[in-house]
Amino acid sequence: MAIVTVFLLVIVAYLLGSIPTGYLLGKSLAGIDIREHGSGSTGATNVLRTIGKKSAIAVLLIDMLKGAIAVLLVKLIYAYSPIELLPTSWQLWLIVTVALVAILGHSKSVWLGFTGGKSVATSLGVLFVMNPLLALGTLGAFGITIAVSRIVSLSSIVGAISLNLLAIFVDGSLPYIIFAALAGGYVIFRHRSNIQRLLAGEEPKIGQTAK
Incomplete structure (x- = not known):
């Protein structure tokens, strides 16, 4: 039963992460394939540049929610299941596994031929359920960087680096x-073309068009 439960949670996490929010909004609101415009990403930043602010906010929130729900399902099973479906010792490791799978699903969506976004919003979503302090610290690093630089990709990379420091000094648990x-490494890897442009x-800064 435990193995079956883990398998189902991992599949659900991947499918949640794979929901192509930016692509669907691009098609429904603007009649375009967002992957053929701007940076080619389906994430909120490319939606902002291509479609507009309201659509970008919607994509950001939904992409965060995908990750949050995936992790929340694990916590709910441990908290409210009438029978012991999963060993207690697995909890943190299972949360981490489900979170990573949801993040992977966002950038490698089965519905889009395994393409997608940069996984920043979905990463933030899983963090808010895993440990709100880690999420707020990461968001703070992102916010300070974007206020100074006005560059989303740089802010995302700084946030990913900050997450690693926060996980060590704020949380301290090995799984986290x-x-x-x-x-964090995966988010930075997903930004490798942005790193080349930064160097x-x-x-582009916010309000500018991606080259």
Whole structure:
């Protein structure tokens, strides 16, 4: 029963993460494939540049919610299941696994030929359920950087780096430290083309068009 439950939670997490919010809103509101515009990402930043602020906010919130629900399901099973479906010792590791799968699903959506966004919003969503302090600290680092630089990609990278420090000094649990390393590293990896543009001084700021 435990293995079946884990399998179902992982599948649900991936499918939740895979919901192509930016693509669906692009199609329904603007009649476009968002992947053919701007940076080609389905995330909120490209939606902002391509469709507009309201759509970008909707994508951001829904993409966060996808990750939050995936992790929340694990916590609800442990808190309210009338029978012991899962060993208590698995909880943190299962939360981390489900969170990582949801993040992967966002950037490698089965509905979009395994393409997608940069996984920033979904990462933030899982963090708010995993540990709100980690989420707020990461969001704070992102907010300070974007206020100074006006560059979303740089702010996302700084947030990913900050998450690793916060996981060590604020949370301290091994599963969450490993999560921070993997999720933060993956977000940075997803921004590798942005890093090249940052180094070349060509990364657009908010309000500018991606090259």
